[in-house]
Structure formats: structure tokens, C-alpha cells
Amino acid sequence: MITERLQNVMRDVFDEPGLVLRRDMTADDVPTWDSISHVTMLAAVEEEFGIRIEMVDVKALHNVGDLIDLVTRKAG
């Protein structure tokens, strides 16, 4: 459920309608996912799940799996 909602947010922000999330996916796998759109995406995730992400959380994110876990922890 969380993964699906996250996937929709990322499809929207990265303008990649066919994007399918995997836990081991990183910014290298999505051409439009760079350091600039990263924060835009996180802001959209905050809004979608009604959570607040801090810099210390941002620094601990290494792949999509980490992001799923972070959202699960904060929204759960």
C-alpha cells in the first residue's frame, strides 16, 4: 500500500509514468532523479503521507527501500 502510493508520487514528480519501484532502486536508475528533484520528491512524499522528513533522515536514505522504511516508520 505504502509502496504503491510512493510509486504514484515518484511517477508524478519524475515524470516517468511507467516507473515501477524496487527496494534496491536508486537515483542512478531514474534519469530525471537527481539531487535537485530529490528534495522536490521528498516534499511531495511529506504531503502525500502527512509526515515531516528531517535532514538527518535525508542523509540516511540510500535507496528506495530506505525511503519505504522511513515512510512506514513515520506514517505508521
Next chain:
Amino acid sequence: VSFKGLAFYAFLPVVLGLYALLRRRRVAVLLGASLAFYALAGGWRLPLLLLATGGATWALGWRVAGSSGGARRAWLWAGVGMNLSLLLLSKTQALWHAGAALTFLGVSYFVFQSIAYLADLHWKVMQPEPSLGDFLLYLAFFPRLVQGPVERPQAFLDQLKALPDPAEQDLRAGTLRFAWGFFKKAVVAERAAVLADRLLGPVHGQPGPFLALGAVVYIVQLFFDFSGYTDMAIGCARLFGLRLTENFNAPFLATSTADLWRRWHISFSTWVRDYMFQPLQMELRRFRQGGTLLAMMVVFALVGLWHRLEAGLLVWGLWQGLYMCTGILMRPWQSRFYRAAGLENGRLLRAWRVAVTFLMACFALLFVHAPTWALVGDTFQGLVRGWARWREALLVLDNADALVAAGGCALAVAALALRGRMDLAAAPRLVRWPVYYALALGIFFGAHFFGLRQFIYAQF
């Protein structure tokens, strides 16, 4: 003492010898050598300044890591504030200090590294460094002390925990890299500098073709000067088995300004991204794209002013910000247009983008030669004036300086084409020795007959 002075070539073998002999005291040898290097380069006050602020940063780092909530933030800002005050002091001294300028050589670079350390602790990216000596060496390591690369704390400190014996491969690769950097400086940067000076003149009253051609020559000068220094720093560190961050990656092949910043002064641009831009973008994220664009403009304005508090450098920074913001806004439309026009991944499109990115960079860089607002105005005016004198501008390049610089550029292009395909340090003697000989000859003639100017980035 600096890479271009003879004294350095007496200093370096002594340090290498001590380093090889005193295996249990290697950090102490490197730290002592670095502080001596610093004192000889800029006076005895500088190493004391580094020891004092470095020691305080190290102590504050423990406070940051050991506290939480408001106290954690307070310790962080105490450390960052102390370092920033020092940077601000060095940059504004001309405003309040009328007499002879104090030297703040290298201060920017250890301040950047101190801030990276404190922020990484605050964001729990790393643990505090137990050894004060190792931390001070991270700030003071002499090959990169004067003008970078800006090292990340964890990557550098980890290497100090297991300093290797000098290995033949390291010595050979390090020497070669150092010589290549010196060649870039002595043969290309110095010749290009003469041409750029002649073309750009005092900016005021220079006709358009002189400015346009001068901008191209100056970017070549800047690249060979700065990347040459970086090669020397990386090569020098390699002699001790230490790996420094790469600073340049074929920047003139960049296909956009964003791409250029991933290829030019990389250690600094990633520092700016991680410790200035991203935190600011996070603070402004509720404004969405507007926040991102604002963060971009603010950060590049500050980056411009960091070089020197001058109108032209602010203008240069604002151009960079504008290029980046335009890139962000145009990106979705651009990719749709390229797809529709069938240009995606084409060679032609790539060549076009490389050329446009390069010329945009040249244009922005023109303004760094205009310290005042009046000269910024002159630069704009000059660009559209006097184009009938284009033949005269080209004639400035009709001499031996241009020929030597062009030859050096051709060699650099060849080296780039061979990169990854051939490791010269591992090549047979019959290949290696002619190259050594040619480099030594180039450096000797370049430095002996024309002398060497200060490295451009040492002043920042």
C-alpha cells in the same frame, strides 16, 4: 614554499624519507611537514590559526555528537559560526584593514572541511574522530592545503588509520600525475595567460571580438591552471599512498550547466550541493519549485562572492544561478521537444549542447574581470562594439605563445582520449621514458624561460 618554488623540491624528498623511516609516527610526520609547509608559504600565524580553530572544531564535534535537540543544534552552530566568521574575516579584510593585507592563504579550504565535519556529525553520517592529530592532518595535509581539493572527512580519515608503505606503483603514478599537472601549468596555462591578458586588457574600451576571444582563451587558462594544480596535489598525495578526490572530469564535454558543475571543481561543487544547497532547499521546500529556484540563486550568488567581494563575481554567480534555474524550468519541455523532433541521443544534439554550454560558461566568466559595476556595464557594451576589428583580435593569437598553448591543449585532448584505455604508469619503459622526458623538457623550458605566476585559485 609552493609547488612552483624550488624549495618544495628539497622539502618533498625529506618528508618522503621521514615518512618511510618513521613508520609508527607517520601522521606526526605528515602533520609536522604540513604545518611547516603552511608557515613557509604564508607566515607563522597561519599554522597557529589552523591549530586553534581546528582544535576547537574537533572539541565542538564531540559536543555535537554527544548531545541532542536544541543543544545539538547550538553546538553545531557554534562550530559552524566560528569557522564562517574566520572565512568572513578573510574575505572582508580589505574593507576594514587599510594597511598591508594579512594573508589568509588556504583558510577557505580548511573552513569548508571543518564545516563538512561538523555537519556530517550533526546529520549522523559519521562518528566523531577520536584522534586530534588525525583530524588536524585532515585539515592541514600540505598537498591540498592551499587550494583543495576539498576532502570529505570520513573518506580521508579512514585512510589515515592504515597509512601504507610507499609502494613503487604509487611513487610512479604519483610522480607522473604531478609532472603532468606541472606541464599543464607551465606550458599551457602560462602561455594562455599572456594571450588572455592581451585580449581582455583592462576590459574598459576593449572591442567585442577581443572580449569574445579573450573569454575562450581565459577559460582554457583557468582550466589548465586549476586542474594542473589539482593533478599536482593528487600526485603528491599519491606518493604517500593517499588518494584525494578528483576535481575535474573533462568539463568542456559537459552537455548542460548542471553537467558542467558535475565536471568542474567537483570537490567544491559537491560540497556546495551537500552543505549549502540541499539544506537550504529543504528549508524552502514548502515553496516547491519556487523554493528550489530561490535556493539556487542564493547559493550561486554566495559562491560568486566567495571568490572575491566584487560586482563582477556576483554577476558571474547570478549567471550561473540563472543558467541552472532555466535548465530546471526548461527540462520537461526540452525532453519532450527532443523526443518529438527525433533528436534524442543523437550526436548532433550532443555536439550542439556541448558547444552552447561551453560558450555560456565563457560568457559568464567574462564578468570576473570586471571588479566594479561600471566595468560590468563596460563588458556588456564592449561585447556589441567594434566587431569590425575581428581580424586584429585573431592576430593576437599569431605568435609562439598561442602555438605552444595549442600544442599543449592537443596533448591534453590526446591524454583524455587515451584515458581508461592506457595506464602510462604501468606502460613499458620504451613508452614511459619518452613521455617523462617530454614532460620534463616542457616544464623546464616553460618555467625557466618565462617564469611562473601564482596559481589562480590560491588567492581564494
